[in-house]
Amino acid sequence: MTIIIKTENLTKVYNGKFTAVNKLNIEIEEGEIYGLLGPNGAGKTTTINMLVTRIAPTSGSAIVAGFDIVKNSLKVRKVIGVVPQDLTTDEDLSGYENLIMVSKFYDVPKQDAIERINKLLKLVDLQDSASKLVKQYSGGMRKRLELIAGLVHDPKILFLDEPTLGLDVTTRSLMWKYVRDIQEKLDVTIILTSHYLEEVDALSNRISIIDHGKVLVTGTSEELKAKLKGDIIQMTFKTQEDAEMMKKYPNLVSSKDLGPNSVRLTVQDSDLEMPEVISYISNNKLSVTKMTVQKPSLDDVFLEYTGKEIRGEEAGDFKQTMFNMRRLRK
Known part of the structure; x- marks a missing residue:
């Protein structure tokens, strides 16, 4: 077992008063899909924003793929991908042109980018639609394009936020297949956040529920359900x-x-x-x-530990996170 993300007493305090993340300790294994759940204001988005180096911790530390998020933030950005819930691809470009543009943001050599993009398009069954303008894509096609846009630079870790938001049930189930295929075939570690608990249940190898900036419980879905006895x-x-x-x-x-x-x-x-x-x-x-x-369901586990039903999460500007990471890629 190799730990690819580890936090030690990771803490974020805003304005010297509000503690969003409070001495958070998590370990994420290489190659797993790790579900991170929390109610409104739990500190989940703040935690992820620290891990992707968008904001700096107040205290504590985190190692991501061997790099310290503060001391080696530029190196961290090169080994992670972020897929926000907001759509970031350009509707007036083709799917292929969008991916080429992303490759340039990350300075991927042209030939490597072409090979990588063709592989990714095939992986999510978009190879026949690559030349179409994104404005002509269905919602599911658009989400698939967003998914692989975070993988063009061959990251070791993918932060995946609300991958099926707004999709119908059938299309969501198909997206789950693509997420599994990406994890297995590309051997990428995925950190998944979602309001759909059945999605986290179906995809995650392990799940952590956090509230008030602390981890309440971690385990497989079956382990967490068994705790309800x-x-x-x-x-x-x-x-x-x-x-x-x-x-x-x-x-x-x-x-x-x-x-x-x-x-x-x-x-x-x-x-x-x-x-x-x-x-x-x-x-x-x-x-x-x-x-x-x-x-017992994962919903029951969530309610048991947080006392709340999962609903609209704290506003996390993942779209801006993606733009910042591209801008700060070097």
């Missing part, structure tokens, strides 16, 4: 009093408030427990308005 019953009642009474059900593994009149209960085995739950509700005359039963 049971099945999930989510219930909404007419009154908060009923919700509080439900939390006194004797066979709970755990319970958690979900907001007004709502609770999430964890039981060992929902198939065996549901008759007893129904009996408890009836005996105590509780007024249930909604109930769902499910096996």
